[in-house]
Each structure stands twice: as structure tokens, then as C-alpha cells.
Amino acid sequence: xxxxxxxxxxxxxxxxxxxxxxxxxxxxxxxxxxxxxxxxxxxxxxxxxxxxxxxxxxxxxxxxxxxxxxxxxxxxxxxxxxxxxxxxxxxxxxxxxxxxxxxxxxxxxxxxxxxxxxxxxxxxxxxxxxxxxxxxxxxxxxxxxxxxxxxxxxxxxxxxxxxxxxxxxxxxxxxxxxxxxxxxxxxxxxxxxxxxxxxxxxxxxxxxxxxxxxxxxxxxxxxxxxxxxxxxxxxxxxxxxxxxxxxxxxxxx
Amino acid sequence: xxxxxxxxxxxxxxxxxxxxxxxxxxxxxxxxxxxxxxxxxxxxxxxxxxxxxxxxxxxxxxxxxxxxxxxxxxxxxxxxxxxxxxxxxxxxxxxxxxxxxxxxxxxxxxxxxxxxxxxxxxxxxxxxxxxxxxxxxxxxxxxxxxxxxxxxxxxxxxxxxxxxxxxxxxxxxxxxxxxxxxxxxxxxxxxxxxxxxxxxxxxxxxxxxxxxxxxxxxxxxxxxxxxxxxxxxxxxxxxxxxxxxxxxxxxxxxxxxxxxxxxxxxxxxxxxxxxxxxxx
Ligand SMILES: Nc1ncnc2c1ncn2[C@@H]1O[C@H](COP(=O)(O)OP(=O)(O)O)[C@@H](O)[C@H]1O
Ligand SMILES: [Mg+2]
Numbered sequence: 001x002x003x004x005x006x007x008x009x010x011x012x013x014x015x016x017x018x019x020x021x022x023x024x025x026x027x028x029x030x031x032x033x034x035x036x037x038x039x040x041x042x043x044x045x046x047x048x049x050x051x052x053x054x055x056x057x058x059x060x061x062x063x064x065x066x067x068x069x070x071x072x073x074x075x076x077x078x079x080x081x082x083x084x085x086x087x088x089x090x091x092x093x094x095x096x097x098x099x100x101x102x103x104x105x106x107x108x109x110x111x112x113x114x115x116x117x118x119x120x121x122x123x124x125x126x127x128x129x130x131x132x133x134x135x136x137x138x139x140x141x142x143x144x145x146x147x148x149x150x151x152x153x154x155x156x157x158x159x160x161x162x163x164x165x166x167x168x169x170x171x172x173x174x175x176x177x178x179x180x181x182x183x184x185x186x187x188x189x190x191x192x193x194x195x196x197x198x199x200x201x202x203x204x205x206x207x208x209x210x211x212x213x214x215x216x217x218x219x220x221x222x223x224x225x226x227x228x229x230x231x232x233x234x235x236x237x238x239x240x241x242x243x244x245x246x247x248x249x250x251x252x253x
Numbered sequence: 254x255x256x257x258x259x260x261x262x263x264x265x266x267x268x269x270x271x272x273x274x275x276x277x278x279x280x281x282x283x284x285x286x287x288x289x290x291x292x293x294x295x296x297x298x299x300x301x302x303x304x305x306x307x308x309x310x311x312x313x314x315x316x317x318x319x320x321x322x323x324x325x326x327x328x329x330x331x332x333x334x335x336x337x338x339x340x341x342x343x344x345x346x347x348x349x350x351x352x353x354x355x356x357x358x359x360x361x362x363x364x365x366x367x368x369x370x371x372x373x374x375x376x377x378x379x380x381x382x383x384x385x386x387x388x389x390x391x392x393x394x395x396x397x398x399x400x401x402x403x404x405x406x407x408x409x410x411x412x413x414x415x416x417x418x419x420x421x422x423x424x425x426x427x428x429x430x431x432x433x434x435x436x437x438x439x440x441x442x443x444x445x446x447x448x449x450x451x452x453x454x455x456x457x458x459x460x461x462x463x464x465x466x467x468x469x470x471x472x473x474x475x476x477x478x479x480x481x482x483x484x485x486x487x488x489x490x491x492x493x494x495x496x497x498x499x500x501x502x503x504x505x506x507x508x509x510x511x512x513x514x515x516x517x518x519x520x521x522x523x524x525x526x527x528x529x530x531x532x533x
Binding site for chain 1: 389
């Protein structure tokens with residue numbers, strides 16, 4: 001198999017000192033350079049898994065390698081460096097609500113490109129916003145003045161500000177209308193294609209999108225990986241739960 | 254009838270048991286929360302000296318704390334001075350000691366009421382706003398976003414607020430002291446017609462710079478205390494908008510209790526320190 005971006009072995013997570021486990025031994029390899037979709041019913045631990053990859057949550061046990069390095073063997077400073085190689089679009093974009101769209105994108109640049117002069121930072125931020133498709137008339141608006149779709153675009157531009165190698169999306173289309181859903185899916189796909197060698201990981205329960213844009217798919221159920229493979233593997237799977245999920249997913253559309 | 258009383262006594266017994274049980278639980282919770290706030294404070298305070306220094310943020314927060322609180326400090330300071338001096342006048346008049354109204358008010362304000370009331374008011378205003386702000390940032394994943402960018406959120410969000418409170422609180426307390434003394438002067442001289450020269454003379458005689466400094470030091474400590482408590486509550490908020498409200502509420506209430514308790518210990522520590530140094 002090709003090189004992997006993320007390697008997870010027997011990852012377990014309990015929030016209550018081992019009484020119950022949210023992740024019950026996840027084994028998962030996410031290939032480098034591909035667009036991977038992680039699907040599963042809500043409440044199965046998809047977001048918790050994502051937060052582990054980001055180093056926001058500490059596993060109870062197990063191993064988690066990001067870009068070849070064991071995440072929790074790192075010192076805090078190395079972890080911070082590693083995080084710069086990841087970009088995240090949060091479900092509700094998580095924009096800083098006291099900063100304009102442009103300032104939001106400038107923020108990570110100001111923090112980590114201290115040697116750049118201010119004009120260059122604004123230049124780069126502007127380019128990032130433009131390629132995420134935000135009209136320049138919205139650059140100086142606060143997040144509260146932007147629509148949901150625009151906020152996603154700003155969030156994406158901010159996630160891409162530091163040119164990350166892995167881009168993660170948590171439920172990018174949940175709660176959006178069908179038109180907007182398609183727009184965001186396209187945006188994710190075109191972003192993935194635009195940045196050569198980038199790895200994209202999308203967490204969603206939108207099966208339609210998973211088949212439309214996914215190159216690799218992972219299904220999570222009750223804290224474990226049920227199936228991991230190509231979309232073709234999923235269609236041909238005879239696992240009952242996978243078929244049920246697929247049937248349900250398509251009936252809804 | 255007898256069975257009624259027996260029942261009643263049992264019920265009282267039960268509620269007394271409940272009372273002590275919940276008292277015990279509250280005590281444990283209090284120390285748990287207290288310990289957690291102290292840890293949070295120590296961790297964040299260390300980051301004040303971590304690069305990059307956040308001078309801009311510090312100035313922004315000083316401005317924020319000052320702006321939020323200055324008007325209400327002026328108002329409460331004035332009325333505290335008015336009420337306190339009048340009461341003390343009424344008492345001292347009975348023993349013909351109205352000469353000492355000025356210094357008594359002065360000592361009470363600068364040592365105790367100034368810092369404590371400033372602490373309580375700013376905790377409610379600025380502290381509450383800090384808890385709400387950080388709480389909102391937590392539940393809307395903005396803090397996660399900061400962390401994922403490879404920035405330490407405590408260094409960016411908490412440390413500058415601690416420094417800002419440390420700087421702003423003594424200034425606000427000084428304003429409170431000043432305006433309260435103006436209130437006292439108005440009551441004593443303009444309203445009660447006491448002798449102006451004696452009023453100021455006695456204040457100069459009895460009030461040392463040490464008394465004022467003591468109050469300002471207290472104010473600075475209170476500032477760090479409520480900032481640590483409120484930012485901790487906000488930073489660890491969970492559960493949507495309701496969680497933010499709870500965090501704000503608990504942050505403010507805990508800060509107020511802490512300021513009043515802390516005040517007692519600080520009074521004694523500072524007195525001890527002054528006497529060791531031979532300053533009083
Ligand atoms: N910080 C937390 N503390 C305790 N339980 C949590 C925490 N985060 C998530 N959980 C629990 O983990 C389970 C999986 O949550 P999540 O990963 O958000 O599901 P989803 O697959 O819908 O994203 C849920 O039952 C949730 O209650
Ligand atoms: Mg989720």
C-alpha cells in the first residue's frame with residue numbers, strides 16, 4: 001500500500017476512567033495524498049477520533065502516528081510544530097468572532113510568519129480567501145455578518161493559511177441545505193486537487209457525499225472501525241450494517 | 254400526636270443529615286475547584302514570560318477592564334464615601350471625636366473598602382465578561398482552533414488578561430479611594446460644616462502612604478484572583494450557551510467569595526510584613 005498519513009493502532013479512549021469507552025480499539029490507516037471520508041452514525045466517536053488526530057484529546061491507550069511520528073511521544077513544542085502541518089475546518093467554522101474575515105486568515109500567519117512584513121501577510125491571506133471563493137466585498141465583514149456558506153469559505157481559507165499537509169473537515173455539510181452542501185463538497189474536492197500531495201480527511205454522516213468525492217472510505221461504528229477500503233469495496237460489502245447505512249443514505253437523498 | 258412529633262423529629266433529623274451531607278459535598282467541591290483554579294493560574298502565569306510577548310493583547314485588556322468598570326467605580330466610590338463618612342460622623346459625634354472622622358474614613362477606605370469593593374465590582378463586570386468570552390470561545394471551538402494552529406491558547410488568552418488585571422486593578426482602586434474621599438469631604442465639610450483644616454490635617458497625621466499601598470497591593474491580588482477564577486471557568490466551559498451562562502455565574506460568585514476571604518488573610522499578611530520591615 002502507498003505511504004500513510006495517519007496510522008492508528010488499538011486506540012482506546014475513555015472519558016470516565018475506564019468505566020465506558022468511546023473508542024474501543026480503533027485500527028486505521030489513512031493513505032497519504034488521498035481524500036478519505038470517515039462515515040458513521042452520529043455518536044459513534046467520529047469527532048472524538050478527529051480530536052485525537054489533532055492532538056486535542058489524549059488517548060487512554062494505543063498508538064497514533066501522524067506523518068510518521070508518534071503523537072504522544074512528542075514534547076509540547078514538537079506537538080505545536082506538528083499541529084502547524086494540519087489544517088482544520090470545524091463544523092461551525094469556529095471563526096474568531098471579534099475579527100473580520102481577512103483578519104481571521106491573517107491570524108495564523110501573523111503568529112507563525114513573524115519574519116514576513118504586514119503587506120505580505122495580507123497579500124497571502126487575500127489569495128487564500130480568493131481561492132476559497134469568498135468575494136472581496138466580504139473581506140472586511142465580521143463572521144456574524146456572513147452567511148453559513150461564506151463562513152465555511154473563510155474557515156477553509158484560515159485552515160489552509162499555513163499550507164498544511166493534512167486537511168481535516170468535521171461534518172462540513174451537516175445542517176446545510178442541498179445546494180450549499182454540494183457547493184461545500186465541491187469546494188473540498190477542488191481544494192484537495194489544487195494542493196498536490198495533500199491529504200484530506202472528511203468526517204461526515206452524509207453518505208452521498210462520501211461516494212461522490214471519497215477516494216478512500218472508513219466506516220466507524222460504536223467506537224470501532226467496521227470497514228476501511230475504496231468506495232467500490234463499500235458497494236460490494238456484504239456487511240449488514242454497511243448495506244443498511246448505504247440503503248438509508250440513498251433513500252434520504 | 255406523639256407519632257406526629259416523632260415523625261417530625263425524624264424529618265428534622267433527616268434534613269440536618271442532608272444539610273451536613275451537602276455541606277460536606279460543598280466543602281469538597283470548593284477545595285477541588287480552588288485547587289484547580291490555583292493550578293490553572295500557575296500554569297497560565299508562567300506563560301506570561303513565554304515568547305512571543307503579547308504586549309498588544311495586554312494593553313487591549315487593560316483598556317477593556319478600565320472601560321468596563323470606571324464609571325461604576327466612580328459611582329459606587331462616591332456613594333460609599335458619602336454613606337460611610339456620615340455614619341462615622343453620627344457615631345463619633347456621641348463621644349465628641351468628630352475631628353477623627355476624616356482619618357477613620359480614610360483608613361477604612363484605603364485599607365479595606367477600596368480594594369474589596371473595587372475587587373467585587375470589577376470581578377462582576379470585567380471578570381464576568383472574561384468568563385463569558387472564553388466560555389463562548391470554548392463551546393464554539395474557537396479555543397480548539399487556536400490550539401490546532403499551534404498556538405498555546407492559555408498563553409494567548411489567559412496570560413495577558415492576568416497581567417492586565419494586575420495593572421488595572423490598583424489604578425481602579427486608587428480612583429475608588431480618591432472619589433470616596435471626595436464624598437467624605439463633601440459630607441464632612443460642605444454638608445456637616447466641620448472644620449476643613451482639621452479634616453485634612455488629621456487625615457495627614459493618621460494616614461500613611463503605607464495604608465494606601467496596602468490597599469493597592471490587595472487590589473492587584475484580587476485582580477489576579479478573579480481573573481484566574483473567571484478565565485478558568487470560561488476556559489473549561491462545556492454544554493453550549495447554557496454552559497457559558499453557568500460558567501459566567503459560577504466564575505463571578507466564586508470570585509466574590511474568594512475576594513472577601515482573601516481580604517482577611519491579606520490584611521494579616523500585609524500587617525505582619527509591614528511590622529517585620531518596621532514600617533508601622
Ligand atoms: N469531552 C467529552 N467528555 C465526555 N464524553 C464525550 C466527550 N466528547 C464526546 N463524548 C462522548 O463520546 C461519544 C461520541 O461523540 P462524538 O465523537 O462527538 O460522536 P460523533 O460520531 O457524532 O462525532 C458521545 O457519546 C459523546 O457523549
Ligand atoms: Mg461529531
